[in-house]
Amino acid sequence: GAGVSQSxxxxxxxxxxxxxxxxxxxxxxxxxxxxxQSLGQGLEFLIYFQGNSxxxxxxxxxxxxxxxxxxxxxxxLTIQRTQQEDSAVYLCxxxxxxxxxxxFGSGTxxxxx
Amino acid sequence: AQTVTQSQPEMxxxxxxTVTLSCTYDTSESDYYLFWYKQPPSxxxxxxxxxxxxxxxxATENRFSVNFQKAAKSFSLKISDSQLGDAxxxxxxxRSGWEGGGADGLTFGKGTHLIIQP
Numbered sequence: 001g002a003g004v005s006q007s008x009x010x011x012x013x014x015x016x017x018x019x020x021x022x023x024x025x026x027x028x029x030x031x032x033x034x035x036x037q038s039l040g041q042g043l044e045f046l047i048y049f050q051g052n053s054x055x056x057x058x059x060x061x062x063x064x065x066x067x068x069x070x071x072x073x074x075x076x077l078t079i080q081r082t083q084q085e086d087s088a089v090y091l092c093x094x095x096x097x098x099x100x101x102x103x104f105g106s107g108t109x110x111x112x113x
Numbered sequence: 114a115q116t117v118t119q120s121q122p123e124m125x126x127x128x129x130x131t132v133t134l135s136c137t138y139d140t141s142e143s144d145y146y147l148f149w150y151k152q153p154p155s156x157x158x159x160x161x162x163x164x165x166x167x168x169x170x171x172a173t174e175n176r177f178s179v180n181f182q183k184a185a186k187s188f189s190l191k192i193s194d195s196q197l198g199d200a201x202x203x204x205x206x207x208r209s210g211w212e213g214g215g216a217d218g219l220t221f222g223k224g225t226h227l228i229i230q231p
Contacts (some may be wrong), residue, residue, distance in 0.1 A: 104158035
């Protein structure tokens, strides 16, 4: 597609429920990143996929967070047993090459009540 | 680990005037990339300008230019002839030039909220 697409745009969930956030990167972009942006903060790196290689999960805050990327394209970020501190905007970005800049989606605003 | 510091949480400028947003970073690497991103209320991060550390010439994109001081580890953004549409959060970001550095993606500052006064 023309840009990075994320869905849903907004998600309200009850504490303890699981949620899935989706990212559809730009076609041909081999690198895909997930970031978390908490209120008034910068962006926190979560996870990185490069092609079909094993992802770098070093930024995931806890084992309740996981992500997968199917066929080197669409990615899903899953948060299990959501907590109120998980409330944030989750941004996805893709890149053709490391120094070329990243194209971001519009994010998913997650609210845990 | 690299760090990026934006010391101005908020800046305000009159429409049509010039404003400079500051950014400093800390790294031991010699090869890296620096970026400025704009985030309007729509939440989408939009690339404003990028600079390769090995290039001495400051990057310029229309009304946006940077003052890259490698020795001082400073990377400020100048916006000339400010327009109402420039109002947004601006984030400075760093990325290692090392191929394996892709694992960490971009390191962001906490952002500067730019207000444009009509």
